[in-house]
Amino acid sequence: MGGVGRDVLGANPIEELVIPDGTTVRxxxxxxxxxxxxxxxxxxxxxxxxxxxxxxxxxxxxxxxxxxxxxxxxxxxxxxxxxxxxxxxxxxxxxxxxxxxxxxxxxxxxxxxxxxxxxxxxxxxxxxxxxxxxxxxxxxxxxxxxxxxxxxxxxxxxxxxxxxxxxxxxxxxxASVSDDAWRVSTPARIGSDCRLHGNIRATEIEVGANDNVFGSLRAQDDVSVGSGTKIHGDVTTRDGDVRVEADAVVLGDVSGDDVYVHPDADVDGVIRARGEMHLQSRADREQE
Known part of the structure; x- marks a missing residue:
């Protein structure tokens, strides 16, 4: 079964914002x-x-x-x-x-x-x-x-x-989608190698690798930023954890309950953890 089949058959196909690999705003x-x-x-x-x-x-x-x-x-x-x-x-x-x-x-x-x-x-x-x-x-x-x-x-x-x-x-x-903001009341899943404009607002956000997002990420639950991705803004969550992977760049603040930042990631602003702050790689987390 192809990739689209697994994703669509697993749930109602419009119950989340899905931005596939290579999507751009031009x-x-x-x-x-x-x-x-x-x-x-x-x-x-x-x-x-x-x-x-x-x-x-x-x-x-x-x-x-x-x-x-x-x-x-x-x-x-x-x-x-x-x-x-x-x-x-x-x-x-x-x-x-x-x-x-x-x-x-x-x-x-x-x-x-x-x-x-x-x-x-x-x-x-x-x-x-x-x-x-x-x-x-x-x-x-x-x-x-x-x-x-x-x-x-x-x-x-x-x-x-x-x-x-x-x-x-x-x-x-x-949903509301514009150059200024992507606003949904569902989870948001962004693929890899995307170039997007606008702040992302969703219940939870997963961003893939090597993306360039000209805006901030804000969610109610967990937020993850993939390796090599650059976020031109803050990464915040109200009730979830934040994970920033290797070689990711966040040009703003990072705020969450527990915050996991890879040692090779770069956060330009302030890191605020309401719970615990972890400076560790994915491999370290998997060994715990």
Whole structure:
């Protein structure tokens, strides 16, 4: 089973913020090699560029959407920009696009959709009320897992992520994403080799290796900073522990209950531990 299967089948795919390896923010665009899943009622104050883009109801995007695969926008979605789709597009009722919609495949469009600068599609155009795709995906996937039908569930996951080894970028319901801050009421998991702008706010935060985050990290529970990662801000938690691995750089303060800092890490500010302060490597911790 591929990596995306393990991650998605283990939980509801939009119950956490997941930023896969190599994701970057470039000139007000969120760019990833894989798919993008956005939970309903979220605000993304960026453009989005990925393979396939799927958004729940009442999601707003402040920029263009560019999808190499399909694009599925549920009802009441709002895009302040153009939507460029190489394959098929599905728009729920009352979706709004301020720019132009260009579709390389088929277009399935709901009632009262407003595309201010017009649209074109190379394939079939069907005007009706398409099913809310992300709602269907989550509910059907949960139902299959409840019945123990893991093979069928994996096939459903593979339809969304055609590359079985690619991790989709997931933004949970009611999230807010911008150049200033990523705010979610769920855990946040950031992969390796990412370049992100904005403060990260989540219930708990795990940051991979060799990332560059131009902002601070703040969580209710545990926070971990991977090796070689640079955080341009504070790393704080209200009720959890903080771990900073080898060669990581924190250009700010570090605060938590128990704080673990690798001897080869560099913390530019003040370290505050409400419990214990540990200056040790991962190997030392595992031997305890």
């Amino acid at each position: 000139e007000h665009d969120l760019v990833t090699d894989g798919d993008v899943l956005v939970g309903g009622q979220s605000t993304v104050e960026l453009g989005v560029r990925g393979r396939s883009v799927v958004a729940g109801e009442r999601v707003s995007f402040d920029g263009d959407i560019e999808a190499e695969g399909d694009c599925r926008l549920d009802m009441w979605c709002d895009v302040d920009g153009n939507v460029l789709v190489e394959q098929d597009a599905y728009l729920g009722e009352r979706a709004h696009i301020t720019g132009r919609l260009v579709v390389g495949g088929d277009l399935d469009i709901g009632d009262d959709v407003d595309i201010e600068e017009g649209f074109e599609a190379s394939g079939w155009i069907v005007i009706r009320n398409p099913m809310p795709t992300i709602t269907f995906f989550v509910m059907y996937l949960t139902h299959l897992l409840h019945l123990g039908e893991e093979d069928e569930a994996q096939e459903l996951v593979d339809e969304l992520a055609t590359d079985g080894d690619a991790q989709p970028l997931t933004i949970p319901r009611s």
